[in-house]
Amino acid sequence: MxxxxxxxxxxxxxxxxxxxxxxxxxxxxxxxxxxxxxxxxxxxxxxxxxxxxxxxxxxxxxxxxxxxxxxxxxxxxxxxxxxxxxxxxxxxxxxxxxxxxxxxxxxxxxxxxxxxxxxxxxxxxxxxxxxxxxxxxxxxxxxxxxxxxxxxxxxxxxxxxxxxxxxxxxxxxxxxxxxxxxxxxxxxxxxxxxxxxxxxxxxxxxxxxxxxxxLANIGLHYLTSGEVPKRLGNEHPNIVPYSVVRCADGFFILAVGNDSQFEKFCDFAGVPQWAKDERFSTNPARVRNRRLIYQMINELTEKQPQKYWIDGLGALGVPVGPVNNIDQVFNDPxxxxxxxxxxxxxxxxxxxxxxxxxxxxxxxxxxxxxxxxxxxxxxxxxxxxxxxxxxxxxxxxxxxxxxxx
The missing domain is CATH 3.40.50.10540 (Crotonobetainyl-coa:carnitine coa-transferase; domain 1)
Structure with missing residues (x-):
């Protein structure tokens, strides 16, 4: 032993x-x-x-x-x-x-x-x-x-x-x-x-x-603000965009962690103007306008397949990934x-x-x-x-x- x-x-x-x-x-x-x-x-x-x-x-x-x-x-x-x-x-x-x-x-x-x-x-x-x-x-x-x-x-x-x-x-x-x-x-x-x-x-x-x-940050959200957190599906309460989004052949995870990554996403997606729009240029602004930005992102990302987004954004250092089934997990290299x-x-x-x-x-x-x-x-x-x-x-x-x- x-x-x-x-x-x-x-x-x-x-x-x-x-x-x-x-x-x-x-x-x-x-x-x-x-x-x-x-x-x-x-x-x-x-x-x-x-x-x-x-x-x-x-x-x-x-x-x-x-x-x-x-x-x-x-x-x-x-x-x-x-x-x-x-x-x-x-x-x-x-x-x-x-x-x-x-x-x-x-x-x-x-x-x-x-x-x-x-x-x-x-x-x-x-x-x-x-x-x-x-x-x-x-x-x-x-x-x-x-x-x-x-x-x-x-x-x-x-x-x-x-x-x-x-x-x-x-x-x-x-x-x-x-x-x-x-x-x-x-x-x-x-x-x-x-x-x-x-x-x-x-x-x-x-x-x-x-x-x-x-409960970690979710618990502290309440203890710090007095606001009761609600269900957001796959979205993050404090970061946007940080969710599952649509693509032409299914879904992928887009987990933008800061404004620089959001700018890279916008440049790759062909919409650099989004990163300069005051509604979306900072994370707090994107959180306030989450419904609108997610609608815009999904309408854009569903035009290309998963591989396009994962390969292209991943090469730029933007956090992306698939939503694997369990069989895919245990065959992942x-x-x-x-x-x-x-x-x-x-x-x-x-x-x-x-x-x-x-x-x-x-x-x-x-x-x-x-x-x-x-x-x-x-x-x-x-x-x-x-x-x-x-x-x-x-x-x-x-x-x-x-x-x-």
Whole structure:
């Protein structure tokens, strides 16, 4: 095992997306992730399909594409923490771990004797990360949280979508993913603190906090001005032109970031007078006259194909690009050159391998290490119990008969 987190072990009692996103990042960086799953069921997302991995006969397996997306570099152990024997084994495993990640509702871990306050004195170096919908405090703390609800409650849907249409969620479960990334940052900070102080700590992470946290300039638009931002479709609230525009064979993105770029666009488009027109010569003026300038731009750009605009404007340093479908993304030469599409051996796949999304983390001295494909449910139970707890085979067999594992 290699990577900057080699030697770090994680007791991963998370499922669905936010927690597994965090633990996959930690696993990619070299941590040993012990993924705890329910015997006979496993992570809920295993069943979130189609699509599923196909076996040699072309039939669906129990491995969904959703599950594969965030469970690389983990070892799967089936363990029923709802039973006293399972809780005892969990504590023995936690004693061998540096980090505990869970994303159950507030109070659930206490029922199993695994809440932070119940175990922190036994494991003072443990970093315990709890991911919930709304955090451990506040009036919503005990409510269940979901990405879709957090997107709605946290404001992002109110500024996403067509101005005349419905509020729209982001096409991926962005709040879960961002919460997973924030959780990784918190865990890494806690690891650094432990290195200095010798003490672990509790990381209280929530979907709603994460959603509000990445409102960024949109949130500050309101906090600074008191004006409530509205949906603008693909347009930018503070920069014009910065949107999807029409071309003869579809659409392209025109992302003019300053007045110089706008002047270059106008010269290339054959309308240099626009850059001198007081209605459009500065970005604030273009923002005030956004409806008119977008109408004029679209009437102009739809006369030429996408390649004309992307090649011509790109050569002048004007930011432009296509709106790719997902198949085009994973065939893009830049995406392939950056190894954002990878393939790993998988025992359930009839082809012998599964394609996965690579890590965006590029480190010169300690590169990401792709060691383990997303595991089948309970694939490493015996291995982990033998390795970490020195558990004999007859005890493992008895636990399996009693459905503890």
């Amino acid at each position: 290699s990577g900057p987190l080699a030697g770090i072990r994680v007791f991963d009692l998370s499922r669905i997306l936010a927690g597994p996103t965090a633990t996959q990042i930690l696993g990619d960086l070299g941590a040993d992730i012990i993924k705890i799953e329910r015997p006979g069921a496993g992570d809920d997302t295993r069943k979130w399909g189609p699509p599923f991995v196909k076996d040699a006969a072309g039939h669906d397996t129990s491995e969904s594409g959703y599950y594969l997306s965030i469970n690389r570099n983990k070892r799967s152990v089936t363990l029923d923490v709802g039973k006293p024997e399972g809780q005892e084994i969990a504590k023995r495993l936690i004693a061998r771990c540096d980090i505990f990640v869970e994303n159950f509702k507030v109070g659930d871990m206490a029922r199993y004797g695994l809440a932070y306050d119940q175990i922190k004195y036994d494991y003072p170096r443990l970093i315990y990360c709890s991911i919930t919908g709304f955090g451990q405090t506040g009036p919503y703390a005990k409510l269940a949280g979901y990405d879709f609800l957090a997107q709605g409650m946290g404001g992002i849907m109110s500024v996403t979508g067509d101005p005349d249409g419905q509020p729209t969620k982001v096409g991926v479960a962005i709040t879960d993913i961002v919460c997973g990334i924030y959780s990784t940052v918190a865990i890494l900070a806690a690891l650094h603190h432990r290195q200095v102080s010798g003490r672990g700590q509790f990381c209280d992470m929530s979907l709603l906090d994460s959603q509000v946290g990445y 830049q995406v392939l050159a950056r190894e954002m599409k990878i393939s790993m051996p998988h025992p359930a796949a009839g082809s012998g391998h599964v394609d996965l999304i690579g890590s965006p983390v590029k480190l010169s001295e300690t590169p990401v290490d792709y060691r383990l494909a997303p595991p089948t449910c309970g694939q490493h139970t015996d291995e982990v119990l033998r390795e970490l707890l020195s558990m004999p085979d007859d005890e493992i067999r008895t636990l399996r008969e009693k459905k503890i594992i």
